[in-house]
Amino acid sequence: MELQLALDLVDIPEGIKLVKEVESFIDVVEIGTPVVINEGLRAVKEMKEAFPDLKVLADLKIMDAAGYEVMKASEAGADIVTILGAAEDMSIKGAVEEAKKQGKKILVDMIAVKDIAARAKELDEFGVDYICVHTGYDLQAVGQNSFEDLKAIKSVVKNAKTAVAGGIKLETLPEVIKAQPDLVIVGGGITGQADIKAAASQMQKLIKQG
Numbered sequence: 726m727e728l729q730l731a732l733d734l735v736d737i738p739e740g741i742k743l744v745k746e747v748e749s750f751i752d753v754v755e756i757g758t759p760v761v762i763n764e765g766l767r768a769v770k771e772m773k774e775a776f777p778d779l780k781v782l783a784d785l786k787i788m789d790a791a792g793y794e795v796m797k798a799s800e801a802g803a804d805i806v807t808i809l810g811a812a813e814d815m816s817i818k819g820a821v822e823e824a825k826k827q828g829k830k831i832l833v834d835m836i837a838v839k840d841i842a843a844r845a846k847e848l849d850e851f852g853v854d855y856i857c858v859h860t861g862y863d864l865q866a867v868g869q870n871s872f873e874d875l876k877a878i879k880s881v882v883k884n885a886k887t888a889v890a891g892g893i894k895l896e897t898l899p900e901v902i903k904a905q906p907d908l909v910i911v912g913g914g915i916t917g918q919a920d921i922k923a924a925a926s927q928m929q930k931l932i933k934q935g
């Protein structure tokens with residue numbers, strides 16, 4: 726099980742400063758969608774240059790023109806690129822094909838997908854690398870989480886790794902770990918804490934205990 730730190734509400738210098746503090750506790754650093762919108766793929770490039778040993782995920786949430794966008798994110802240094810599970814099958818296949826060509830990985834974000842289990846089964850057959858259940862900020866605000874969706878994809882996915890994101894905190898991490906995802910994605914649960922280092926370190930400890 727790996728830990729991914731999601732950076733959503735920072736600029737590039739703030740992001741790099743933050744990662745310096747928690748570098749040894751995380752496996753993947755995510756350049757979140759708002760950061761890509763504000764800073765462009767330059768954020769991916771500068772993060773990879775600053776931390777060549779960390780995997781960098783570009784959270785592009787691709788919906789169309791997937792091959793091209795995966796190519797651009799890969800050129801910027803991304804190791805993993807995200808596409809939406811709601812995208813057309815052709816787009817998902819295009820993303821997988823380009824990622825394979827570039828030696829990169831595709832993570833499918835299942836945000837807003839209604840029949841999670843059925844779509845996860847299809848995506849798994851397309852050869853995606855990760856399938857991620859995700860409760861976005863708007864549904865977190867009304868008290869939702871992704872624990873049941875994680876169990877649902879775990880029961881159907883045979884090849885892809887599974888991931889979970891959306892409002893995970895130190896207190897809820899044990900319940901997430903029980904479902905045994907391959908990748909746990911945490912943003913505010915680390916970046917919003919008074920002691921960022923302690924939060925990341927405690928999370929890594931729980932994840933390592935499995």
Ligand SMILES: O=C(CO)[C@H](O)[C@H](O)COP(=O)(O)O
Binds near residue numbers: 910911
């Ligand atoms: O992709 C995202 C929002 O669309 C976030 O990066 C993801 O939800 C993790 O952040 P948090 O733990 O703060 O919810």
